[in-house]
Amino acid sequence: MPDNAARHPNLSHTVMTELVLPQHTNAYGTCFGGTILSWVDIAAGVCAGRHAGTTAVTVAFDDVHFILPIRLGDIVNISARVCHVGRTSMEIRVDVWRERYGGPREHANTAYVVFVAVDSDGKPVAVPPLIIDNDVDRGSFAESSERRVVRMTKAQRVGKTEA
Numbered sequence: 001m002p003d004n005a006a007r008h009p010n011l012s013h014t015v016m017t018e019l020v021l022p023q024h025t026n027a028y029g030t031c032f033g034g035t036i037l038s039w040v041d042i043a044a045g046v047c048a049g050r051h052a053g054t055t056a057v058t059v060a061f062d063d064v065h066f067i068l069p070i071r072l073g074d075i076v077n078i079s080a081r082v083c084h085v086g087r088t089s090m091e092i093r094v095d096v097w098r099e100r101y102g103g104p105r106e107h108a109n110t111a112y113v114v115f116v117a118v119d120s121d122g123k124p125v126a127v128p129p130l131i132i133d134n135d136v137d138r139g140s141f142a143e144s145s146e147r148r149v150v151r152m153t154k155a156q157r158v159g160k161t162e163a
């Protein structure tokens with residue numbers, strides 16, 4: 001059973017580095033968006049699992065905007081941090097930075113991904129509360145609360161359409 005004592009986001013902060021190889025690129029030499037999303041999902045999943053202390057599954061991906069192209073040979077730095085928790089869900093902010101050897105790190109995109117902690121039967125389980133002790137995390141938490149309302153409205157709409 002996971003320990004449900006409140007946890008600071010620094011404890012689950014996850015950093016991942018990838019190198020863009022030929023198998024990651026399209027005919028134009030830029031990285032497939034789907035490949036970047038899979039890296040985002042992995043980094044966010046590790047972050048969520050670290051916070052929850054148990055398995056967590058992806059339940060929602062917010063809009064993702066690819067601001068800068070990521071090219072063959074680029075280093076991709078991915079940073080994932082918990083910015084909100086509900087009872088069983090966690091919203092993870094993921095920032096992606098591209099880098100060339102000797103060059104600056106440039107912000108390529110940001111994604112918000114929601115995970116739900118589950119037990120061995122796939123049923124949602126409670127996650128530890130989030131310790132928020134600074135203005136940046138406080139601001140993120142407040143913005144996440146607004147996104148959660150919008151997201152759940154959309155989720156209900158999708159559920160009704162597909163039923």
Ligand SMILES: CC(C)(COP(=O)(O)OP(=O)(O)OC[C@H]1O[C@@H](n2cnc3c(N)ncnc32)[C@H](O)[C@@H]1OP(=O)(O)O)[C@@H](O)C(=O)NCCC(=O)NCCS
Nearest residue numbers: 057058059060085086087088089114116122123124151155
């Ligand atoms: C995630 C899953 C276990 C949730 O089950 P559920 O029956 O909807 O559970 P609940 O209604 O109790 O909701 C659980 C939490 O998920 C949140 N949630 C459910 N659907 C959501 C959605 N579309 N977007 C955001 N959050 C959602 C709820 O708000 C709730 O959060 P809270 O406990 O913090 O308030 C279930 O939908 C599932 O198994 N989905 C498939 C996951 C998957 O296969 N992912 C891809 C591979 S990892």
